[in-house]
Amino acid sequence: MSSEFESFLTRHPDIVYVDGLFFDLCCVVRGKRYPVADARTLFDEGMQIPESIALLDVTGDCNDPLGRGFSDGDPDCIAAPIPGTLAPVPWGDVPSAQVMLTLRTQDGAPAMVDPRNILERVLGRLRADGLTATVAVELEFFLIDPERGPGQSPRPPVSPVTGRRDTRTQVYGMADLDDFQNVLRAVESACQAQGVPAFTASSEFAPGQFEINLKHVPDPLRAADHALLLRRVVEWVAERHGFEATFMSKPYPDQAGNGMHIHLSLTDADGRNLFDDGTEAGAPLLRHAVGGMRAAMAQSMAIFAPHANAYRRFAPNLYVPVNPSWGYNNRSVAFRVPASGGEARRIEHRVPGADANPYLVLAAILAAAHHGVTARLDPGPAATGNACETVDRALPWTWRRALEEMGRGAIVRDYLGDEYVDLYTATKWIEMEKFQAVIAPHEFAWYL
Incomplete structure (x- = not known):
């Protein structure tokens, strides 16, 4: 270089x-x-x-x-x-x-300790079959007040326009974008300077919460790079404007959490979208990929939700997956097929939290999709109506169970490698034990 x-x-x-x-x-x-x-x-x-x-x-x-x-x-x-x-x-x-x-x-x-190289390992499996993945990442985050509340809890930011603390929950509300436009404009400018293809911003379901979308690229490595660089830009710009930014999965117990939504399609050597065959339902390959995502969801949860707080995000009726459902034009499912067809036909994977590692998230998702395609897995019927009402208790909704599932997961071991799965779970087991060794204030309030 x-x-x-x-x-x-x-x-x-x-x-x-x-x-x-x-x-x-x-x-x-x-x-x-x-x-x-x-x-x-x-x-x-x-x-x-x-x-x-x-x-x-x-x-x-x-x-x-x-x-x-x-x-x-x-x-x-x-x-x-x-x-x-x-x-x-x-x-x-x-x-x-x-x-x-x-x-x-x-x-x-x-070096197979590097998460970027783990993603490259999975991409090698796709390339061997003549497949290219086109990927886009959507990231949600909160702007918060640098001054903490009781017990070091976060507080919504004070609006630079009104001088009042933000309490609005107006999803897609333009007033929030107007109030914090200087921050968002600075994020856009920094992304342009760094070659990060961020292109839309929206307010989300909680005070001070925003989502920034990244453009689709036919290189998952660069898509993951862009996601991490975007996080770095948002955090630094927020600090320069007197705020903090957090991608923590669930900073407020009574508000929406932060998700990382992955949009994925598979193309052939000619750039043809293999998920689209001109029909309303999409190509069989799309459904096979969904079948793989459903099959690998349990053993991938320790990557999608990499710490204790991440499991607080999963609850019924919050547009967060609580079962391995899939469906068309339905935001209540785990694996959504948006209404767009043709070259835009894709799957939106809605499970990971915004604080998960994008390299590992994409490695797990692409491994699952490739497994489903090669094994021609049937995803079952598409869900209609509200699919996020019933929690599937067979899935691991605690950090401990997720690590156990990953440790014995045949799909993640096949694609990510035994060595990395063992290193990842060993690191996280030790982190979990350190976390559990700290007594939280409410333990004294309840049990002392």
Whole structure:
């Protein structure tokens, strides 16, 4: 990437620093900052960094999962720049740039602790069958007041226009977009500077909640990159405007949660949408893909909902999946086929929370779709009416059960690999045990 870097400096001669960054298992951005005079080393040789950095839990601890960490001497891997990801950082006080990294072993092979490489592994299975996935990600988030409420609870933001705390729940309401237009406009500008294809924003079902959509791209790796970069942009821009932004699945117990909706279609070598055959129902391949998503839902929940709070999001009659239902033009199902046909024929996977790892989410979803297509799975009848009223108790609705299901999940093991499934679940088991070791205030109030 040396030539890409030199060309970038010609266009941006004021750059002072270059950040090499990647996103770990818990979506925490990690890396190093280089003075621009020393950054050529990054593009020529990559960055030496401990391989265990990709397996840290959400608190930043290395818990030595399966002996990866202090037990094996914590060896380095190489973090290599990804072509096409070098971009300016428009929100900093000092002119800076960033480039995304992917982890490689010392001999140059993909390091299979990197979630991005796990997605690449799954894509290899699709490519072997002549399939390309076109993907778009929708992310919901809350703007919140930096000043916390009782017990460190979040509070809705104060409107910059009215000076009053936001209490409205007006889904698709334009007033919320108007009140926070300076933040949303700055997000749009930063996304343009960084090549992130964000194109619409809407207010959602709770005070201070918004959704930003990303355009469809025929490269799931880039789609996941875009989702993580969008999160980074939103968080930084919000802070610069006196707010905080959170993608936490369920920050308010009595309000809607934050989802990550994945829109997916499969195309052949000629770019033809294989989910569409000109009929109202769509092609059989679409239904087979849905069948795979239904079959893999239980064993993928530990990825879609990666921590204790994420399971609070699932409740009846909140337009959140509580069973493996599917249907046409129906937002109450887990796997929705939108009304659009032709080249826009697709499946919307509505299960993951907004704080899940997009690389792993897409890896699990594409693995499920490919499994369904190759096994020609029948999804059963499409749901009509309200499908999110009845909870399917066979699915894992707790963190512990989800980890158990993933640990024995044949589909995720086949596609993501035994090693990564074991590393992921080991990391999350330890994180869960640490979480449960903390006594919450209401335990004292109820039981002391």
